[in-house]
Amino acid sequence: MIAEGLRQIAGAVGEQGVMPVEAAEPLLRDERGLYRGRAAMVVRPGTTRECARVVKICAGAGAGIGVVPQGGNTGYCGGATPFDPDRQILLSLSRMNRIREVDSVNQTMTVEAGAVLSSVHTAAEEHGLMFPLSMGSEGSCQIGGVLSTNAGGIAVLRYGNARDLVLGIEAILPNGEILFGLKGLRKDNTGYDLKSLFLGAEGTLGVITAAVLKLVPQPKSRQTAWLAVPTPAAACGVLRQLQRDSGERVVSAEYISRESLELVLEFVAGTRDPLDRPFPHYLLIEVAGGESRQRLRRTVEAAFDSGLEQGHIADGVLAESGRQRDGLWRLRECIPEAERHSGGSVKHDISVRVSAVPQFIDEAQRCLEAQGPCRLSVFGHLGDGNLHFNLRPPPGTALADFAAGPAGGMTAALHDLAVRMGGSFSAEHGIGVLKRDELERYASPVALSTMRALKTALDPKGIMNPGKVLGE
Ligand SMILES: Cc1cc2nc3c(=O)[nH]c(=O)nc-3n(C[C@H](O)[C@H](O)[C@H](O)COP(=O)(O)OP(=O)(O)OC[C@H]3O[C@@H](n4cnc5c(N)ncnc54)[C@H](O)[C@@H]3O)c2cc1C
Known part of the structure; x- marks a missing residue:
């Protein structure tokens, strides 16, 4: 069943749409070097229809073939890495990178999921406008990934997260149907806001293939x-x-x-x-x-x-x-x-109210002192109450030993503190596989069961990004 499904996928996307797994090695390793993945096939569809055909084949193949969407692979939580070489494909959106339209009066851009964020900036600037979401990974991350992680960046204070900058999306549902929602309207109260389901869902509810982004005037x-x-x-x-x-x-x-x-x-x-x-x-x-x-x-x-x-x-x-x-x-x-060149760090991405940031920094330092030696690298989006409270091993200790040893307790202490202060253990990087257990630990039973109900309703075979966010 699986082999037949893979053969059909190859037929659906043609030669250009399949990347030999050996050549795809960099796509199978995550940004932070925490995970090394494996996949039955690496597929790069060129159009929305091809993408939909691939998902439909995966949904129809017996118990299903897992689909792991990938954009620029800059995510910090292992969400874009496939882990099953027999039953999962990596679906790279990188060939679907066209800017379909810029409407400068409506101040919107319709763009395919594989467009790199910096190319979206350039296209907006050519029309005297700006797409205000900006971050260190903008030369590699893609719009589909940015929306699927509800990325933040350095201008959230003024313009909001990715979620606030989208007017519509086109997405493939887990059964292979296409949800066409590229209206670009600022007002549209016609039932449930379906696009919101896919924003921040990390590819677990479907594949985003295109979006209408809000643009803003360039400041003088x-x-x-x-x-x-x-x-x-x-x-x-x-x-x-x-x-x-x-x-x-x-x-x-x-x-x-x-x-x-x-x-x-x-x-x-x-x-x-x-x-x-x-x-x-x-x-x-x-x-x-x-x-x-x-x-x-x-x-x-x-x-x-x-x-x-x-x-x-x-x-x-x-x-x-x-x-x-x-x-x-x-x-x-x-x-x-710089952290990477220094030997790496154990990263954290917490948020608390802006007014509580000083207290968090103070208490976090005290919590860590009780846990043992480490070096700190603390920075982040103060205006959003979001800190990257990163830990480096003490001199003479390898990152791997530190991460496998004392850092576990330190992470738990930092996350407990953030949550105790009414904050979040994951402000902008999402859950992926890295923080799946943390989600189980901190989310309320009602929130978790509601998420599971949504997942089951949309994806009864569990083919979309299996094992990410909620586990299998
Ligand atoms: C130097 C650096 C700085 C960063 N700074 C920030 C920052 O300031 N703020 C911030 O929020 N993040 C930041 N990040 C994290 C990361 O860049 C963002 O999470 C980014 O949005 C991920 O986009 P991507 O295209 O690389 O997605 P990927 O890593 O490829 O995928 C991320 C998740 O989205 C899913 N996905 C990807 N494309 C699709 C699609 N088309 N449809 C459905 N699901 C999809 C994947 O399955 C995965 O679960 C930074 C990363 C780096 C390396």
Whole structure:
């Protein structure tokens, strides 16, 4: 049954649509090097109809063939890795990468799932518009993956998560039917919001093949500052002040600990400390608006003057050019790369209320001290209350030994703390396989049974991304 199904799939997508499994080796390893997968076949359909035919064949093959969708394979939770070499195929969307339409009056873009995020940025800019979701992986991650993980990034504060930036989707249901929903309407109250089911579902309820994305006007001016702050609480104070003074113009507010900056300075070529002396905490803040550069700058400078007076800011620089701005952002965006070059880290992706971030940082450090030695790299989207509270092994200990040993208890302590404070153990990276047990542990029985009911209703054979999010 399986062999016959695979033969039919090969026929449905043609020669171009099948990648020899040996050549697909990089697609079978996850971004973080935590998982090495195996698949019966690696399939790359070129159109929505081909994709639908593949899923239909998988659904019809006896007990079913598992379909593991994959975009840019930059996900942090192993969600895009297939694990069964007999019963699962890897479905790469990378050939389906067309920008189908930009409607500059409606301010929308209709794009296929395999389009790389940075190419979506470029296409929007060509029309004087902007797709505001931006993150360190944007040169590789694809729209289908971004929507399926409900990615966040560095501008959530102003524009929201991926979920807030989608007006419609086209998706393949687990039975191979196509849900056409690319209307691009800002108002449409016609029954259940079906697109929401697929956003953040990590490929477990169907395959997203295209989407209508919301675009926004490009701001006329932008100000970016790298500020040294004495404490995380002071960072929250600066953010609050700037929000009071400039309203919705605050786009990003990123927290960076000295330890994270030092990793970048040591491991990423061409970087330098923007300030003359070290400080324990930094805030990278960006404000953008429709007014002139000078006017926006005056607003920002006034807020910073009051931050200096109140002792919330110890030092700082305002970018004077686009190049300087890129340099400041590089310090933030390269932290994951620097962690990797330093030997790797055990990553965390927690969120609490913005107002509770200082308390979380404080209590987390105390919890960890009780657990044993480790080195910290703490950074993240302060404006969203989302921290990457990453742990590095102590000097002389290999990451694998640390991860298999004391880091387990440390992770549990950090997740318990976040949840105890009313927060989340997974703010933006999702569940995949990595945090499946955590979902079982922290989600309420009602939430879990509702998720399972949805999964069973849509995917009774369990062929869509088996074993991810909810387990089999
Ligand atoms: C340097 C770096 C920085 C990052 N920064 C951020 C950040 O700031 N914010 C953030 O949220 N994440 C961040 N990430 C994580 C990651 O880039 C995002 O989760 C991204 O959205 C994943 O997109 P992808 O195309 O690589 O998806 P993949 O890794 O290929 O897949 C992710 C999940 O989506 C499913 N999927 C993929 N495509 C489809 C589809 N077409 N239909 C249905 N399911 C599908 C997969 O099965 C899998 O479960 C970062 C990663 C890196 C490496």
